Amino acid sequence: MKKSWLTILPLAFILLLVAMFMDRLATPRMSGAIDSPLIGKPVPPELGITAKPPYIINLFASWCTPCAIEHPYLLDMHKSGIKIIGIAYKDSTANISKYLKLGGDPFAEVKYDEKGDAGITLGITGVPESFAVDASGIIRARQQGPFGDEKSVKDFLETLK
Amino acid sequence: MVIELAHFIYALSLAVALLMAWAGLGREPLVAKRAAIALFVLCALAFMGLEWAYVTSDFSVVNVILNSHSLKPLVYKIAGAWGNHEGSMLLWICMLAFFGLLIAVMPTLKDEVLRQKALGVQGALSAGFIAFSLITSNPFTRTENVPFDGNSLNPVLQDLGLAFHPPTLYLGYVGFSAVFSLAAAALLAGRVDRAWASAVKPFVAIAWLALTAGITMGAKWAYYELGWGGWWFWDPVENASLLPWLTGTALLHSLLVLETREALKRWTILLAVATFSLSLLGTFLVRSGVLSSVHAFAVDPMRGTFILALLALYCGGAFALYAWRAPSLRTIRLFTPVSREGGIVANNLILVTMAATVLTGTLYPLVMDALELGQISVGAPYYNATVVMLALPLLILMGIGPFLPWKRMGRGTFIKPLGICAAITLVAVATIGIDGAWPLIGFGCAVWLMVSSLALLRTMSLKNIAMSLGHFGLGLAVIGMLGTMVWKQEDIKVMKTGDTITVGRHTLTFEGVTDVFGPNYGAYEASLRYGNETLHPQKRWYPVSESETTEAAIELSLLDDLYVVLGERDLKAGPDAWVIRVSTHPFVAALWAGFAMVTLSGVAMLGYSVRRKRT
Incomplete structure (x- = not known):
């Protein structure tokens, strides 16, 4: 049976492959998936934001329950000195001022987007959504949906460093 | 509830x-x-x-x-x-x-x-x-x-074609699981013989024909829907479906040898196990996020680890079983190189080499990255240089193999028909006349394969029809491939109302762009007059998902496809100026017809592999 060791080759090959894939799965890396085409690009001028970066852009509305859930995290960010530009998505000034009076106002500035144009510019799928903008005015991260815990806030702000 | x-x-x-x-x-x-x-x-x-x-x-x-x-x-x-x-x-x-x-x-x-x-x-x-x-x-x-x-x-x-592309492909991938199970069972029972080959054949036929149909649907969708004018992009996930197809095709042929001559036992079992292992590898590559591809699902490391564990368990287990049991499967039958068996062994070697080449190209970037040798991507030039070179001898062999007799060195029986086929091929290629050495060789090989496959029909049996259909279909498809690769023509132009564009034998007149609305999208629709007809390429906008798609207008004919794509509005050139891309793709119809015939050959094979057992 001179040739019998040859039959082990396929097994050896598959084990080698598995080992390589294990290594690949174990090493964290950029997934290659694009979160938003805006990441790495400057803030679209159409939004009319004149504040000096860095800041956070947060799209919200008084009619949106997840926004209310997220609100405490925004207040915390505001307390720790982070500038947040709010964009009130498809909402009226009266409703917003009531909303911010009740829940507290974390925003350095609130823009009104009654027709939802800013939403289209930023390519959002719903409210709330947030974008992190670094000191040179470049968008670094996008948060789809509300911040759910301290960690999600931390990871998000991490991108500005 | x-x-x-x-x-x-x-x-x-x-x-x-x-x-x-x-x-x-x-x-x-x-x-x-x-x-x-x-x-x-x-x-x-x-x-x-x-x-x-x-x-x-x-x-x-x-x-x-x-x-x-x-x-x-x-x-x-x-x-x-x-x-x-x-x-x-x-x-x-x-x-x-x-x-x-x-x-x-x-x-x-x-x-x-x-x-x-x-x-x-x-x-x-x-x-x-x-x-x-x-x-x-x-x-x-x-x-x-x-x-x-x-x-x-x-x-x-x-898109309807796409809606049914994945399930058909899965039917193929998963169909090979039955082949895998039967191979593992044969190793466990220590029995690999004629009866096993006959029992496995219907499963191989179902899986193989579904895989062929699935790949064809994917290629068709890419061609008609993506608007890039190509049908195969050597994307890692496309390769993942090609790999089991190549080894599955090899398996299909080696089963014939096992069934007729009880030879190639170990090899056939190895192919059976390897084909499903490659299906699992494909599943892992697509779903673990290890590779980036247009087909990839969302990345979740937990999933990747779990599938990898399953892959290691099943493939590792089966190959361990193979290493342990295969040495006891002895084949004593001998055959000469110039015989049906010899032809099928050569076919198997080429197909498996192709699979190994594609696998290398697919995994190479991963290996490079794992060894920290930098990030590399392997693209079409690599595959065109390697796989195409392997395909040419395969095409020639496919024309010869079916004429060779089993077992012994046959002499006069195959020389005459093959000589006639070769003469017909030479005459056909010489009359048509083709520019360029490679297209000429490719075209010659395709015609040769088609002519010799037709000659197989001298004896009409379901088995012969299956073989002839499969081989002829591939030859036909090769002509389609040459059309899209070598003979296509293209022009891109900024056009205003009244402008004309000429590509190949077609001339089109631009008649402007209007807004149209579908059930869940809005679109710009261009009108281009072409003879008595008007073509309408669209650019669609789906508001719910905020995404844009390109709907090419395609005018089909047996000779070539006329392919018109509406590009961006060019405001610099005027308010009603649009970028229009027109291309002609000769013989695309041959490509789809060829693939359809290959799929049908699987149906015929399923038919005879089930029917013959009953008698």
């Missing part, structure tokens, strides 16, 4: 799959058989439960929210169920169970020990994947905040 019921049934199916594995690998043939039937019923019910959620737009199910929308046409709601990782995994498992059922009832399978053991292996496969699905990618998960509407399906995927 339906969802909870389906979820429960799904969990129950895990228990039944484990029972099937235990009974099959143990000593309970009847239990294994009944468990296989029960498993299929349970999995089918679970899948129908998920479909129920999709059809009724039940947005309390996370999977439905993420992949459906109440405005979607019904057929796409139904297809939405498998247009995502979780749902497609459930469909995958249904097919595993379906092939378990087939093993349980297949009349060509005469050996009950083989059946029982194969059911055991199939049960073990099913159990592993059901556990994977339930633990890491459960399609029945509910949410508390029920939204008003769903997030829709990617509009690029809203």
Whole structure:
């Protein structure tokens, strides 16, 4: 049976492959998936934001329950000195001022987007959504949906460093 | 309620799959058989439960929210169920169970020990994947905040051909699981013989024809929908489907040798195990996020680890079994190089070399990255240089092989018909006249294959028809490939109303762009007059998912496809100036007809492999 060791080759090959894939799965890396085409690009001028970066852009509305859930995290960010530009998505000034009076106002500035144009510019799928903008005015991260815990806030702000 | 019921049934199916594995690998043939039937019923019910959620737009199910929308046409709601990782995994498992059922009832399978053991292996496969699905990618998960509407399906995927492309492909991938189970069972039972080859053939035929059809549908969708004018991009995921196809095709041929001459035992078993292993590898590559590709599902490391564990368990297990048992499978039969067996061995070697070449290209970037040698991507030039070179001798051999007699060195029997075919080929190629050495060689090989395949029909039998169809179809497809690769013509122009553009034998007049509205999209639609007809390429905008797709206008004819794409508006050139791309792709019809014939040859093969056993 001179040739019998040859039959082990396929097994050896598959084990080698598995080992390589294990290594690949174990090493964290950029997934290659694009979160938003805006990441790495400057803030679209159409939004009319004149504040000096860095800041956070947060799209919200008084009619949106997840926004209310997220609100405490925004207040915390505001307390720790982070500038947040709010964009009130498809909402009226009266409703917003009531909303911010009740829940507290974390925003350095609130823009009104009654027709939802800013939403289209930023390519959002719903409210709330947030974008992190670094000191040179470049968008670094996008948060789809509300911040759910301290960690999600931390990871998000991490991108500005 | 339906969802909870389906979820429960799904969990129950895990228990039944484990029972099937235990009974099959143990000593309970009847239990294994009944468990296989029960498993299929349970999995089918679970899948129908998920479909129920999709059809009724039940947005309390996370999977439905993420992949459906109440405005979607019904057929796409139904297809939405498998247009995502979780749902497609459930469909995958249904097919595993379906092939378990087939093993349980297949009349060509005469050996009950083989059946029982194969059911055991199939049960073990099913159990592993059901556990994977339930633990890491459960399609029945509910949410508390029920939204008003769903997030829709990617509009690029809203196409009938595409809706049925994945399930057909899965049928092929998963079909090879039955072949794998039967191979493992043969190793366990220590029996690889003619009877085994005959029993396995129908399964190989089903899997192979589904895989062929699935790949064809994918290529067709890419060609007509993506608007890039290509049909194969050597994307890692496309390669993942090509790999089992190549080894599956090799398997199909080596089974013939095993069935007729009881030779190539180890090799055939190895191919059977390797083909499904490559299917699993493809599944792993697509779903683990290890490779980036247009086909990739969302990345979740837990899933990748789980599938890798399954891959290591099943493939590692089967190859270990092979290393242990295969040496005892001795083949004593000898044959000369110039014989049918010799031809099939050569065919197998080329096909497996092709598979190895494609596998190398697909994994090379991963290996480079793992060894920290930098990030590299392997593209079309590599495959064109290697695979095409291997394809030419294969085409020539495919024309010769079927004429060679089994076993002995045949002499006069094949020289004469082959000589006549070669003469016809030479005359045909010389009369048509083709520029360039490579296109000429490619065209010559294709014509040669077609002529000699037709000559096979001197003796009409289902077996011969299957072989002739498959080989002729491939030759025809090669002509289509040459058309899209070598002979296509293209022009891109900024056009205003009244401008004309000429490409090849076609002249078109631009008549402007209007706004049109579909059920869930708005679009710019251009009008281009072409003879008596008007072509309407579109640029669609789907507001719900905020994405844009290109709908090429394609004028089909037997000779060539005229392909018109509407580009961007060019405001610099004027208010009504648009970029228009026109190209002609000769012989694309030959490509699809060829692939269809190859698929049909699988149907014919299934027909004769099932029928002959009954007599």
